[in-house]
Amino acid sequence: xxxxxxxxxxxxxxxxxxxxxxxxxxxxxxxxxxxxxxxxxxxxxxxxxxxxxxxxxxxxxxxxxxxxxxxxxxxxxxxxxxxxxxxxxxxxxxxxxxxxxxxxxxxxxxxxxxxxxxxxxxxxxxxxxxxxxxxxxxxxxxxxxxxxxxxxxxxxxxxxxxxxxxxxxxxxxxxxxxxxxxxxxxxxxxxxxxxxxxxxxxxxxxxxxxxxxxxxxxxxxxxxxxxxxxxxxxxxxxxxxxxxxxxxxx
Numbered sequence: 001x002x003x004x005x006x007x008x009x010x011x012x013x014x015x016x017x018x019x020x021x022x023x024x025x026x027x028x029x030x031x032x033x034x035x036x037x038x039x040x041x042x043x044x045x046x047x048x049x050x051x052x053x054x055x056x057x058x059x060x061x062x063x064x065x066x067x068x069x070x071x072x073x074x075x076x077x078x079x080x081x082x083x084x085x086x087x088x089x090x091x092x093x094x095x096x097x098x099x100x101x102x103x104x105x106x107x108x109x110x111x112x113x114x115x116x117x118x119x120x121x122x123x124x125x126x127x128x129x130x131x132x133x134x135x136x137x138x139x140x141x142x143x144x145x146x147x148x149x150x151x152x153x154x155x156x157x158x159x160x161x162x163x164x165x166x167x168x169x170x171x172x173x174x175x176x177x178x179x180x181x182x183x184x185x186x187x188x189x190x191x192x193x194x195x196x197x198x199x200x201x202x203x204x205x206x207x208x209x210x211x212x213x214x215x216x217x218x219x220x221x222x223x224x225x226x227x228x229x230x231x232x233x234x235x236x237x238x239x240x241x242x243x244x245x246x247x248x249x250x
Contacts, residue, residue, distance in 0.1 A: 001172075001240065002130045004139035006165040007084070009123040013153035014116055018220065025116045027154070029090060030183065031124060032209040033250070034071070034220065035154060036079055040128075041070025043141050045148030049218075065215030075212070077128055077135055078249040080240075082182035084123035088205035088227040091120045122153065127182075127242070129249055130167070139167065173241040175234040181245035183227045184234075185211070188248060192231040204228040211250065223250075 008031070015028040015035050041048065047069035054066060067075070083090075094117050130139055141147060142165045151160040177192045186206065194200060205227040210220035240247045 001170045003080075003127045003168055003170050003240075003242070004130060004135070004142055004165065005125060005127050005168045005242070006142055007123065007163045008126050008153075009084075009121070009161045009163070010153045010158050011121065012158045013090075013119040013122045014158060015119075015154040023115065024094065025114070027092065027117045027119055028209055029092070029119070029205075029207050030083065030088070030209060030225070031081065031122070031153070032211070033079055034210045034213060036081075036126065037074045037077065038070055039151045039153075039160060040074055040077070040138055041068075042149040042151050043147040044070075044074075044134075044138060046070040046073055063216055067213060067215060067218065071213050074134055074138075076132060077138075078131065079129075080127040080182045080247040080249045082125040082127070082245065082247070083205075083227055084125060085121075087203040088183075090122045092117050093120055094118075118158075119153075125182075127168075127247060127249070129170075143167075168242050170240040170242050170247075173239050173246060175232060175239045175246050177231040177233055178246060179229055180232045180234070180239075180248060182247050183225045184232075184248040185250060186224045186226040188237045189226070189232040189234050191226075191228065192233060194230065200229065202228075202230055204230060 015031060017026045017028060020026055038048065049068050052068045094115055096113060096115050128135055128138060130136055142162065151162065152158050153160050180189065194202065207225055208222045209225050211223040212221040214221055237248060240249065
């Protein structure tokens with residue numbers, strides 16, 4: 001099996017959490033699959049949420065699943081994310097700035113003070129399995145450094161830096177009390193306890209992250225992800241090996 005691998009980074013990033021937007025806009029702590037698919041859609045020239053013409057449902061009609069074009073075309077891609085920031089933690093800082101476009105606020109003067117939480121200097125290694133036509137098309141665009149729209153990290157204030165694009169060979173392997181190099185859905189792995197004499201400096205990062213869009217509401221569907229240097233046992237999922245890394249794709 002082959003995969004396209006690249007390093008994704010930026011000065012800042014903002015992957016908005018939809019639950020809170022009254023006083024501050026908060027960010028997820030890592031890039032997630034839906035955000036990555038949106039970036040791939042920009043590279044390939046697919047429409048996003050704003051360009052989608054949503055079907056107006058009448059009372060007698062049944063509700064149908066609808067997605068933005070980028071998600072409809074790319075949701076079958078299999079990805080793996082390997083954080084490059086120490087222990088998977090990316091520093092965050094709240095940024096204050098003015099949005100002075102006329103429609104930003106109903107207050108006098110039309111000025112809105114925005115408070116956003118940004119990730120600082122995020123960096124990941126991204127893998128995408130080349131197992132379908134869309135993945136091959138994406139890999140070719142990445143290798144050729146070609147994009148239709150500018151890729152960014154969550155919003156267009158944060159351009160994405162894509163480097164070190166390469167096609168790598170993957171081989172199927174096992175994972176019995178061994179380290180998984182990237183993030184993985186926690187339910188797919190069993191963490192193994194360490195002996196007291198082990199001198200490993202242990203870390204474990206966990207976060208509920210979007211993994212899909214709901215077809216009826218287009219709201220996020222979540223999965224708890226884990227990133228750790230603790231040994232993990234994977235029994236019901238294919239594990240791939242690339243160099244000295246073990247990876248789970250989802």
